[in-house]
Structures are given as structure tokens and as C-alpha cells.
Amino acid sequence: MPKAGSLWAYAATRLFLSLPMLLILLTIVFTVLRIVPGDPIAALFAGRAPPDVVAATRHRLGLDLPIWQQYVNYVVQVFTGSLGTSIGASYHGKSVLFIIMDKLPATIELTVGAMLVASIVGLSTGVISGTRRDKPSDIALRLYGTIIFVVPIFWLGQILQLIFAVDLRLFPAQLRFSGGPPPLMITGLYTLDSLLEGNLGSFLVSIWHLVLPSLTLGLVLSGFFTKTVRANLLRTVKADYVEAARARGIPENKIVSRYAFKxxxxxxxxVLGLQFAILFAGAVLTERTFTWDGMGTLLLTAINEADYPMVEGVIVVYALIIVLVSLVIDVINGLIDPRVRY
Amino acid sequence: METFLKIDDLSVGYWTRRGKVGALVGIRLEMSEGETLGIVGETGCGKSTLGKAILGILPPLTEIQGHIFFRGRDLPRLGLEEYRRLRAKEIALIFQDPMTRLNPLMRIENHFVEEILAHESVSKAEARSRAREALLSMGIHESRIRNYPHEFSGGMRQRIMIALALVLKPSLLIADEPTTSLDVIVESQILEILQDLKRVYHMSLQLITHNMGIVAEICDRVAVLYAGKLVELGSAHDVFHKPLHPYTQGLLASIIHLDTKELHSIEGSPPDLISPPSGCRFHPRCPYAQQICVEKEPPLVEFQKGHLAACHFGDTFL
Structure with a gap:
């Protein structure tokens, strides 16, 4: 591949350019957190501590310093890699980075599962819809795409819980694991860890727990895929090169797969890359609905406790992941499409 | 002996929101093996529809009536798979705009391999070597066979399209305005290639064009289409020297002459094919139109041997 060198240079440039972006994001989050109502100390003691304790704690946490100094301290912590120390009740005094690394695998498992559901459901419905234009199946799937896109995640989650967990008792309604201790912590991904452990039973249990949350988040995202795939297929099945392929006697199934679909x-x-941001937002709601102990639950707790460093840390990690994902998407596009140049 | 290609009372209609568009109406046309037939007319007169109808690649829901006999088989009545096997293998089509006719995500080589394997059971290596041969015969160097379409110029892409059309050695090649989107130098290269096909390989060629100069240069016979109807058919010599239909006369007059520098045009524009004019479809633009032209549709009449025209006054132009 002659362009591999330029690909690395491109990736490095993109990563370098994401630094100022992160700094801007950090500044915004820092500022907004200090504008919105809510005081970490009040949250910590539920307003019941004597004033001298409050003052002492405020001093200990550095919250009595001028705001610019707090900002500088925080930015230094971020760029030295520690992301600061939690000031909330739940994780008080613990390293933000450590807590995030503990919660991140749960969210990764959920979002990967959801993306799988969204791609499989979205691509197949999109292809059916796009190749059977205006037939009943197309109309039904277009309707599906619109409705599923506007359904609230927590509502869909609860309906699925009611049907599959409460009535049919097919899948668990909450948590990542049950019926024994979870797999040993290696990567934190229960599915992967149980496989590394060689324990097929706990692998199945973790998959079993993943089904409903992944389905909830994945289905909501799939509607957008259905519509995007359909619209793009309708465009490419009419393309000149498709007509030319037909004129060369290429079998119809190959025309659909190699010409139109690709x-x-x-x-x-x-679009999939852009959807990742929406995916993380949806994951917060899904985690809440399924008592899934991941980044989303962590973020909600941190916001409730006005745990500034934790909220900022979670958002920085989200932003980093989205930067990486969009970079990967660019690389994939470059590999598929020979016209892309870096 | 059965006719090579016989189009019998062919009508093609597209359905639109406003109604049915009669793109072709009652076309009768024969072509013998080794012949070069020019199909001429303005944009929107049904020329491209004719080529696509022969190959059976009109969009779905298009209404096709009548017969297209190719070596004894009635094409519109062929099964889907049988029709597919005939494309490129027996009848090939080159399109007007080569820039958009190749799959941008596929290497040139794979276009060939895919096509050859779709029709013949040969090994991939064999298909590849035939692809190389076909490209070389069109003057494209072997080293470029693994390039992608966007790495070629328009003229090169049209030569690739021709190579793709010829790689299975079809007996009929339909070229739909193969040079319209190319510059004049490339145009003359492509025309030379087509002439070689005719001279060296005796290929039957159907050349769809609006360029009367190209017709004069390569075609044996000419069919003139106007508003979906065949209005004149004859040898290139007859049609050029003694055009019997006023529309053909108009087309010939609209070629620029270097000595007089005069340029004539046909007044008006082609009619709306959803509700075409009554009688002769050309009457609103015809300088000789009489009452009968409005009322009665002129039949296609053989005014002299092998020279037919659909005009009430054809004999006055003899």
C-alpha cells in the first residue's frame, strides 16, 4: 500500500490536533460546572455539617482557591494523566482515572453490543427497504425506522424488561452478572475475561445479561441506519455504473452486493462514526434503566454529588473515545474507498 | 437465412406522474450481420431507449410491446437468466459518459474478471490474461490493470469501456453516443477504434448519435428517429444526398459549413411525448406542413429501393 506512510502521518496529525479540542472542551465543562447550581461540600455533608468542618473541607479540596488557580491545577492534573481526585461522597479521595478505568469496560461492552445490534438490524432492514422500494415491506420498515428513532430509550428498555424479564423470564432485567462471582478482572470486559479464564458458563451468563440492554440501545440507533442505508442504496441502485454492470450481464445479486451496497x-x-456520540448519550439512559454499573451510571452519580473532577474526567474520556473512533472511521473509509487521499 | 436483428413494431412506454411517455412507437427496423447502422435524432427522441430496449436493461415498470428478434430469438420474451447470459456475450453496449460507468471501488482488472466469469467457466488466471489482452488492444498498458477508475482520463475510460464490451467477442455492439462527452482528439481516436472494429473484425455496429458527421464517416445505413418514431431509413448515401423527410433535411442543414459559415437550426423543440402532436409528429416544426399533416399520420413508405420515409410529401423530395 503506497499511502500507508501518509496514513500514519495523517493519524498523528489528527491526534495532535485533538489536544486543543480537548482543552477547549475541558474549559467549557469546567466553567459550566461552576455556573450551574450545586455545591460539592453541601452534597457531601447533605447540609448537616458544622461551618468549621465545611470550611476545613473546602480548604482541603482546594475549592477555596481563586477559580483561575483551580482551573490551572485541574489542567495540570489532566495533562499529567491523573485526572484528579474525586470529591464526591461515593468515591471520595479516590483517583478519578482509577474509577473510570473500573467502569469503562461495562460501557464498552454495552456500546459494542448496541452497535452490533444497530448495524445488523439497521443494515438488513435498510437493504430490504432500499431494494424493494414502495413495496409493503419497504413502507413497514420506513415506519419502523421513524418510530424506533423517536422512542425514548428508557421507555423501550422498560417495555423489553416487562416482556422478556418479567413475563417471559427469558433474560435478566438488570446487572452485568448473576449466579456467582463475576470473572476475574483482567480487561474488565466480562465476556472477554470469562473466555480468557476458559469459563464458558460465565461467558454465556455475561452475554445473557448483555442482551436486553444492547437490544434497547441498539434498536433505537438502528432506525437511523435503516434510513441512511435505504437512502444511499436508492441512490446507488440508479447509478450509471450499476446500469453498465447490468448491461455486461453481471448477475443481479452481485450487482446489489458489489456495486450498489458497497x-x-x-x-x-x-454516519456511523457520528452516531458514536449519540450512542454514549444513549448509554447513560440505558445503564440507568438496567442498573448497569458503567460510565453512564458513574456520570449521573458524579453530577448528583457535584463531583467536579469526576464529571470532567468522564467527559474527557468520552471525548477521547469519540476522537479515536472518528479517526478509525476515517482510516476504514480510506481502506474501502480508493479515491480517499490523506 | 434468419435476420440478424429484426425490430418489429416495438413500442416502449415509461410511466410518469403525468402519464405514459411513449418513448418509442411502432419501430420497425432490420439490421444484417456486419452492418453499421446509425441511429440519429435529437436529444429525447428515443435513441438511447432503443439501445437499452435491445439489451433489456430498461428500468422496471417500463412497458415494452412488440418484438426484437436477434438471431431468431425474441428478446423481450427471454427468461431473465437467458437474457443476462446474452448481454456482453452476444450484444454489448457502450454508454455515453464513461466517467460514471465504472464502479469507483473496483480495480479495472476486477471489472473484466467479473464479467468473464459471469459468462464463461474459465479460471481466474485465464480471465486475467484475457483482461490484459483486451486492454492492450485498446492501447492501455498492462501495468495499469490494477488501477482504479478514477486514475484514468475520460478517453482512457471510454477505451476501457470498449475493451469491456469486446472482451467476450459479442456479435453486435451498440454504441450510445460514445464520443459525446469526450474532446475532439479523443473523439477521433474512439471513432478510429470503431472503424477498425468494422473493417477488421466485421463487427455489426449500431451507432447511436446526434452527430451527422460521424454517421457520414462510418455508417452503412441510417435510421432517423423523431419523437419516438422512425421517420426515415435508408443507406447513408441516399439519406445524405436525398433526404426525404423534412426533419432529416433540417438535421443535415444544421451542420456548420466552413465555406458558407451558415448555420441553420430547426425551429422549435421536440414535442412532449406524453401528449404528442396529432398526425405527423413533426408538423408543428415542419416548414412544408399542410392540413393533411395535422390530420393524418404518414405511414413509413419505401419511396425508392431501400429508402423509406414517413412523410406525406416524400415523393416531392425525390
Whole structure:
């Protein structure tokens, strides 16, 4: 591949350029947290501590310093890699980075599961819809795409819980694991860890727990895929090169897969990258609905406790992941589409 | 002996929101093996529809009536798979705009391999070597076979399209305005290639064009289409020297002459094919139109041997 060198240079530039972006994001989050009502000390003691204790704690946590100095301290902590120390009740005094690393695998498992559901459901419905334009199946799937896109995640989650957990008792309604101790912590991903452990039973249990949350988040995202795939397929099945392929006697199934579908996929992959941001937002709601102990639950706790460093830390990690994902998407696009140049 | 290609009372209609568009109406046309037939007319007269109808690649829901006999088989009545096997293998089509006709995500080589494997059971290596041969014969160097379409110029892409059309050695090649989107130098290269096909390989060629100069240069016979109807058919010599239909006369007059520098045009524009004019479809633009032209549709009449025209006054132009 002659462009591999330029690909690395491109990736490095992109990562370098994401630093100022992160700094801007950090500044905004820092500022907003200090504008919105809510005081970490009040949250910590539930307003019941004597004034001298409050003052002492405020001094200990550095919250009595001028705001610019707090800002400088925080930025230094971020860029030295520690992300600061939690000041909330739940994780008081613990390293923010440590807590995030503990919660991140749960969210990764959930979002990967959701992306799988969204891609499989979205791509297949999109292809059916796009190749059977205006037939009943297309109309039904278009309706599905619109409705599922506007359904609130927590509502869909609760409906699925009611049907599959409460009535049919097929899947658990909450938590990442049950019926014994979870797999040994290696990566934190229960599915992967149980496989590394060689324990097929706990692998199945973790998958079993993943089904409903992944389905909830994945289905809501799939509607957007259905529509994007359909719209792009409708465009490419009419493309000149498709007509030319037909004129050369290429079998119809190959025309759909190699000409129409593959070309329709390029913009879909770009959209997929953009969807990751929405995916994380959806994961917060999904985790809450399924008592899933991940980043979303952590973020909600941190916001309730006005745990400034924790909220900032979670958002920085989210932003980093989105930067990385969009970089990966760009690379994938470059590999699929020979016209892309870095 | 059965006719090579016989189009019998072919009508093609597209359905639109406003109604049915009669893109082709009652076309009767024959072509013998080794012949070069020019199909001429303005934009929107049904020329491209004719080519696509022969190949059976009109969009779904298009209404096709009548017969297209190719070596004894009635094409519109072929099964889907049988029709597919005939494309490129027996009848090939080159399109107008080569820039958008190749899959941007596929290497040139794979276009060939895929096509050859779709029609013949040969090994991939064999298909590859035939692809190389086909490209070389069109003057494209072997080293470029693994390039992608966007790495070629328009003229090169059209030569690739021709190579793709010829790699399975079809007996009929339909070229739909193969040079319209190319510059004049590339145009003359492509025309030379087409002439070689005719001279060296005796390929039957159907050349769809609006360029009367190209017709004069390569075609044996000419069919003139106007508003979906065949209005004149004859040898290139006859049609150029004694055009019997006023529309053909108009087309010929609209070629610029270097000595007089005069340029004539046909007044008006082609009619709306959803509700075409009554009688002769050309009457609103015809300088000789009489009452009968409005009322009665002129039949296609053989005014002299092998020279047909659909005009009430054809004999006055003889």
C-alpha cells in the first residue's frame, strides 16, 4: 500500500490536533460546572455539617482557591494523566482515572453490543427497504425506522424488561452478572475475561445479561441506519455504473452486493462514526434503566454529588473515545474507498 | 437465412406522474450481420431507449410491446437468466459518459474478471490474461490493470469501456453516443477504434448519435428517429444526398459549413411525448406542413429501393 506512510502521518496529525479540542472542551465543562447550581461540600455533608468542618473541607479540596488557580491545577492534573481526585461522597479521595478505568469496560461492552445490534438490524432492514422500494415491506420498515428513532430509550428498555424479564423470564432485567462471582478482572470486559479464564458458563451468563440492554440501545440507533442505508442504496441502485454492470450481464445479486451496497456503505460508515456520540448519550439512559454499573451510571452519580473532577474526567474520556473512533472511521473509509487521499 | 436483428413494431412506454411517455412507437427496423447502422435524432427522441430496449436493461415498470428478434430469438420474451447470459456475450453496449460507468471501488482488472466469469467457466488466471489482452488492444498498458477508475482520463475510460464490451467477442455492439462527452482528439481516436472494429473484425455496429458527421464517416445505413418514431431509413448515401423527410433535411442543414459559415437550426423543440402532436409528429416544426399533416399520420413508405420515409410529401423530395 503506497499511502500507508501518509496514513500514519495523517493519524498523528489528527491526534495532535485533538489536544486543543480537548482543552477547549475541558474549559467549557469546567466553567459550566461552576455556573450551574450545586455545591460539592453541601452534597457531601447533605447540609448537616458544622461551618468549621465545611470550611476545613473546602480548604482541603482546594475549592477555596481563586477559580483561575483551580482551573490551572485541574489542567495540570489532566495533562499529567491523573485526572484528579474525586470529591464526591461515593468515591471520595479516590483517583478519578482509577474509577473510570473500573467502569469503562461495562460501557464498552454495552456500546459494542448496541452497535452490533444497530448495524445488523439497521443494515438488513435498510437493504430490504432500499431494494424493494414502495413495496409493503419497504413502507413497514420506513415506519419502523421513524418510530424506533423517536422512542425514548428508557421507555423501550422498560417495555423489553416487562416482556422478556418479567413475563417471559427469558433474560435478566438488570446487572452485568448473576449466579456467582463475576470473572476475574483482567480487561474488565466480562465476556472477554470469562473466555480468557476458559469459563464458558460465565461467558454465556455475561452475554445473557448483555442482551436486553444492547437490544434497547441498539434498536433505537438502528432506525437511523435503516434510513441512511435505504437512502444511499436508492441512490446507488440508479447509478450509471450499476446500469453498465447490468448491461455486461453481471448477475443481479452481485450487482446489489458489489456495486450498489458497497458504494452505499461509504456514507453510512461516516454516519456511523457520528452516531458514536449519540450512542454514549444513549448509554447513560440505558445503564440507568438496567442498573448497569458503567460510565453512564458513574456520570449521573458524579453530577448528583457535584463531583467536579469526576464529571470532567468522564467527559474527557468520552471525548477521547469519540476522537479515536472518528479517526478509525476515517482510516476504514480510506481502506474501502480508493479515491480517499490523506 | 434468419435476420440478424429484426425490430418489429416495438413500442416502449415509461410511466410518469403525468402519464405514459411513449418513448418509442411502432419501430420497425432490420439490421444484417456486419452492418453499421446509425441511429440519429435529437436529444429525447428515443435513441438511447432503443439501445437499452435491445439489451433489456430498461428500468422496471417500463412497458415494452412488440418484438426484437436477434438471431431468431425474441428478446423481450427471454427468461431473465437467458437474457443476462446474452448481454456482453452476444450484444454489448457502450454508454455515453464513461466517467460514471465504472464502479469507483473496483480495480479495472476486477471489472473484466467479473464479467468473464459471469459468462464463461474459465479460471481466474485465464480471465486475467484475457483482461490484459483486451486492454492492450485498446492501447492501455498492462501495468495499469490494477488501477482504479478514477486514475484514468475520460478517453482512457471510454477505451476501457470498449475493451469491456469486446472482451467476450459479442456479435453486435451498440454504441450510445460514445464520443459525446469526450474532446475532439479523443473523439477521433474512439471513432478510429470503431472503424477498425468494422473493417477488421466485421463487427455489426449500431451507432447511436446526434452527430451527422460521424454517421457520414462510418455508417452503412441510417435510421432517423423523431419523437419516438422512425421517420426515415435508408443507406447513408441516399439519406445524405436525398433526404426525404423534412426533419432529416433540417438535421443535415444544421451542420456548420466552413465555406458558407451558415448555420441553420430547426425551429422549435421536440414535442412532449406524453401528449404528442396529432398526425405527423413533426408538423408543428415542419416548414412544408399542410392540413393533411395535422390530420393524418404518414405511414413509413419505401419511396425508392431501400429508402423509406414517413412523410406525406416524400415523393416531392425525390
Amino acid at each position: 458504494n452505499a456503505l461509504i456514507p453510512v460508515i461516516t
